[in-house]
Amino acid sequence: MADHQQIFDQLCDHYRETAKLENINSLLGWDERVLLPENAGAYRADQITLLSGMIHDRNTDPKIGAWLEELHESPLTEEPNTPAEATIRRIKSDYLKQVKLPKRLVEEFSHARIIGQQTWVKARAENNFGTFEPILDKLISLSRETAEAIGYQGEQYDALLDFYEPEAKTAQVRGVLETLKDQLVPLVAEIKESGRTPNMDILKRHYPIAQQEILGKSAASQIGFDFSAGRLDVTHHPFCTTIGPYDIRITTRYDENFFPSAFFSTLHEAGHGLYEQGLPKNWFGLPPGNAASLGIHESQSRLWENIVGRSYAFWSHFYSDARKMFPDALSDVPIGDFHFAINEVTPSLIRVEADEATYNLHIIIRFELEQALLSGDLPVKDLPGAWNEKYTQQLGITPTSDADGCLQDVHWSAGLMGYFPTYSLGNIYSAQLLEQAREDLGDLDGMFAAGEFMPLLDWLRENVHQHGECYPGAELVERVCGDPIDSTPLIRYLRAKLGPLYGIEH
Amino acid sequence: MADHQQIFDQLCDHYRETAKLENINSLLGWDERVLLPENAGAYRADQITLLSGMIHDRNTDPKIGAWLEELHESPLTEEPNTPAEATIRRIKSDYLKQVKLPKRLVEEFSHARIIGQQTWVKARAENNFGTFEPILDKLISLSRETAEAIGYQGEQYDALLDFYEPEAKTAQVRGVLETLKDQLVPLVAEIKESGRTPNMDILKRHYPIAQQEILGKSAASQIGFDFSAGRLDVTHHPFCTTIGPYDIRITTRYDENFFPSAFFSTLHEAGHGLYEQGLPKNWFGLPPGNAASLGIHESQSRLWENIVGRSYAFWSHFYSDARKMFPDALSDVPIGDFHFAINEVTPSLIRVEADEATYNLHIIIRFELEQALLSGDLPVKDLPGAWNEKYTQQLGITPTSDADGCLQDVHWSAGLMGYFPTYSLGNIYSAQLLEQAREDLGDLDGMFAAGEFMPLLDWLRENVHQHGECYPGAELVERVCGDPIDSTPLIRYLRAKLGPLYGIEH
Structure with missing residues (x-):
């Protein structure tokens, strides 16, 4: 046992040191998106590529294989879901993945991600899918190659999904999302048929950015985000990243003529940040100090953004502050009108600004399209057409530009195939947890x-955060709630809030 | 020759890759000083320590010794001061230094620098030398240990000076600075005896920070600083750092009730930035792409800050912009009064705000004190007393707090012993060059x-920047100007400007 403990400690030290490099890479990425001078992109890509290669070398060090061998069926692995068992189990799973990936592929992918994002920023700004197409094609090929190198039992997509939602299976996710779609479509139809609409103009008044920043920071702080161990900055596409155990950075984007854009993305990213800040510090850089999955991560962000942040109760507390901050915009607006407006349900083009009821339809479209891109059923050049067709069919609304269509999200440009469905899993989990x-x-x-x-x-700290990656996402939720993954609580929650607003069944 | 070229290319590739890591470390340091959340310091120190260790490993890789052996007296080294010869010469000098430094010492020093700076920020804010004393003591011991490990022919201080001003010798620098002191003391006395003083109140009016930022950025841009390959941010102690060939970052600090503070530190750091932006990009990360020395670096910053930025000619162009930016402060101020005020000579406490005539006396005090600290003649606990005594004797002014005394500069807290004299060398070079x-x-x-x-x-690009580190600092200046290092041009320049203002001999 003494021996096993010593080997385990060596394994942990190795991964803690790798985490330092990974977090340095996160800073390089954060800085690139928040601050990098215009002409500095190529060298930054080289720096990230170099560090990624070094990280890959560390993650595929044969020492790890030898340590894992020694720890296999050791007393440390006897009790499931303990920090030690989870550390060994998760490291083993990642290591086996990593050693199957050639260094050449990792470096090429890492470099393509950087170029992809840089190209995407320009392509989106110029509404020019053509400039983005070649690098997207490359990213898809590299994703396929990655899935093949890792291997899978069911579908090729499983291998990619497993990066973001460990142990989830495509077929199962497809089933859950099909059910969800079947529940959402009638809900959205009932809302449309209700004929009711909130007064959205009140949200499109003038909301000075400096005031938005104060209100957003105050809200993030009040729900518990610790600014002595984090920051809030500005980017095109809001995100949250971890630079160190006490350095969690979130970003947002401001629109001075649309209040919800920054406020709810700040709450959303603060929700991610709260999870990161709540993970066990003494296991930082190791599985018990890591998030369980992206689905669980998203459950935390959506919970704070939507279930809390768009509730009437939240605004009973917060609305007087908002009115003080924006007297010109809000002094004549009753809280009920405001609450209805921030909960408007209407099919729209932009995922990150979609309402809670239609949001998952945006995800399902992406989930379907990325499967088709990967299988080759959909050639990359046909993506804009296919995208627009699905929006027309499923949401009843057609993008007028690719910038508001298939170029709107950063994910594919960053090589994140298999990532999108975790958003819907997160929404489902969040309702179960709440x-x-x-x-x-x-x-x-x-x-x-x-x-x-x-x-x-x-x-949340006690039931979710403190467990880090000790349980797979779905198992963690089942452990807390007693039920397996189930979209019913989400639908129950939506009908309970939207029913009275739209005068439909709840 | 083909073989030599191949080996040379390998050597260069190795150093180019190391440079990527060094520039990542620069980003970690920049981010620490500009943005880091309050509680994130310890982990950041660990990250920098880790990377510094990896860089040290690369810089002491025995492969380098083998390559240098092969290149010794090769055709590539035949013609002095060519890029290839300088690359081999400078790498050899650095390599021999590096292999003499134990990894333990490098890591300990690197970690102490971070803790030193973090401690210094607090100690200065709280005016508490006692909290800073232990880490300063450690930094001095580590400096001594470093000098002993590297070795020297003349004085221990030579070994440290050589890091910043390669090939310069303490005895020679001491001689030049003694001469300079002998020229400055009567100049400052004549100015004092003139009885004339500018109206300094005009600089202490209200200068809104947002406007200062616009004016400072405009000035930096007009003298040639390229913001598409650089940034300007805010820190306690202004600095310039290189994150990549097209990513040169400068910082400043704003005081809304003292105009010169931010404006001239912006010009100063932009001067450093212009040098970095002007170095040969195709040699980035290698000696021909590096600055010749800190003295040469400082010659560029002081040239733009003072010789250009405080000239009557500069303000004949720029004053109308300044007046537009600060109508309340400047509309009733004739340009002559403004020009006299920004060129006031008066003994003061803060080096970075000192005028051109007394500035080098600040440096000479630090040069003398750090030699005494290193030799052990001055125990660290006696530093505040010794500091105050020298200021009283040499500048006729006594610090009323350590924050405005021996805690004012970041250098010692960052373990930079042997660095200060390069400021005066820079001033001397700048006048020779201009x-x-x-x-x-x-x-x-x-x-x-x-x-x-x-x-x-x-x-400057043609005569200084393009040569990178091909010539040692003093040799580069001699090559351009025809004379060896000489403080006479600096005195000539000061008397030419200050003579008419103060009605003294020029």
């Missing part, structure tokens, strides 16, 4: 209305 | 008054 939290904590709405968000955060 | 530029280019003042700064920048 239903359980209400059962455990009682009158959550009363707490929110009193500005008390710590009981919910503490509950 | 005298030659005037001879070569004709009416420089006429050009500045017309807002034409490119002829001077082009001259």
Whole structure:
């Protein structure tokens, strides 16, 4: 046992050191998106490529294989889901993946991701899919090559999905999302048929950016985001990244003529940030200090953005601050009108600004398209057409430009194939978790209305955050809520909020 | 020859890759000083320590010794000061230094520098030398240990000076600075005896920071700083750092009640930045793409800050912009009064805000003190007393707090012993260079008054920047100007400007 413990410690030290390099790479990426001078892109790509290669070398060091061999069926792996067992299990799974990937492929992919993102920024700004097409084609080929190198039992897509939602299977996700679609389509139809619409003009008044920044920071801080261990900055596409255990950075984007854009993306990214800040610090850089999955990560961001941040209770507390900050825009707006407006349901083009009811239809379109791109059924050049067709069919609305169509998201430009479905898993998980939290904590709405968000955060810390990656995402939720993954709580939650607003069944 | 070329290329590739890591480390340091969240310091120190260790490993790789052996007396080294010869010469000198330094010492020093700077920021803010003393003591011990490990022929200080001003010797620098002191003391006395003083209140009016930022950026841009390959941000202690060939970052600090603070530190750092932006890109990361020395670097910053930026000609062009930016502060101020005020000579406490005539006395104090600290003649605990005594004796002014005394500079906290004298070398070089530029280019003042700064920048690019590190600093200046290092041009320049202002001999 003493020997096993020593080997385990060596394994952990190795990964903690690798994490330092990974977090340096995160800083290089953050800086690139937030601050990098215009002409500095190529060299930055070289720097990230170099570091990625070094990280890959460390992650495929044969020492790891030898350590894992020694630890195989050791007493440390006896009790499932303990930090030690999870560390060995997750490292083993990642190591086996990594050693199957040739260094050449990792470096080529890493470089293509950087070029992809740089090209995407320009292509989107210029609404020019043609300039983006070649690098997207390359990124898809590299994704296929990656899946083949790693291997899979069911579908090729499984191998990619596993990077983001470990142990999830494409067929299962497809099933859940099909059910969800079947529940959402009638809901969206009922809303449309209700004939009711909120007054959206109130959100399109003048909201000075400096004031938006103060309000957004205040909200992030009130729900518990710790600015002494984090930052909020500005980018095209909001994101959250970890530079160190006490350095979690989130970004947002401001639109002075549309209030929800920055405010809710700030809450969203702060939700991600809260999860990162709540992970066990003593396991930083190791699986028990890592997020369980992207689906779980998204459950945290969507929970704070939507279930909390768009609730009437939240605004009973927060609306007076907002009115003080934007007297010109809001002094004549009753809270009910504001609440209805921020919960408008209407098919739209931009995923990150979509409402909660239609959001998952955006995801399902991407999930379907990326499977078709990977299988080759959909040639890259036909993507804009296919995208527009699906939007027309499933959302009843046709993009007028690729910038607002298939160029709107950063993900594919960053080589993130298999990532999109985790957004919907997150939405589903978030509703399951909040239903359980209400059962455990009682009158959550009363707490929110009193500005008390710590009981919910503490509950999440205890039930979700502290477990890091010890359980796979779906298992973690089942452990907390007692039920397997299920879209019913999400639909129940949506009908409970939207029913009274639109006068439909709830 | 073919073989030699191949080996040379391998050597260069190795160093280019190391440069990528060094520039990543520069980003970690830049980010630490500009943006890092309050609680993230310890982990950042660990990241920098890790990378520094990896860089040290690369810089002491025995492969380098083998390559240098092969290249010794090869045809590539035949012609002195060519890019190839300089590359081999400088790499050899650095390599021999590096292999003499134990990895333990490098890592310990690197970590102590970070802790030193973090401690210094707090100690300065709290005016508490006691909290800074232990880490300063450690940094001095590590400096001594470094000098002993490297070795030296004359004085221990030579070994440290050589890091910043390659091939310069302490005894020679001491001689030059003694002469300079002998020339400055009577100049400062004459100025004091003149009884004249500018109206300094005009610089202490309200200068809104947002406007200062616009004016500073405009000035930096007009003298040639390329913002598509650089940035300007805010820190306590202004600096310039290189993150990539097209990513040169400068910082400044704003005081809304003292105009010169930000404006001239911006010009100063932009001067450093122009040098970095002007180095040969095709040799980036190798000696022909590196600055010749810190003295030469400082000659560029001081040239733009002072000889250009505080000239009457510069303000004949720029004053109308400044007045537009600060109508409340400047509309009633004649340009002559403004020009006299920004050229006031008066003994003061803060080096970075000192005037051109007394500035080098600040440096000479630090040069003397750091030699005494290193030799052990001055115990660290006695530094505040010794500092205050020298200021009283040499500048006739006594610090009222350590924050404005021995805690004012970042250098010692960052372990930079042997660095200070390069500031005075820079001042001396800058005057030598500008005298030659005037001879070569004709009416420089006429050009500045017309807002034409490119002829001077082009001259510097051709005579200084393009040579990178091919010549040692003093040799480079001698090559351009025909004379060895000489403080007379600096005194001549000061008397020419200050004579008419103060009514003294010029």
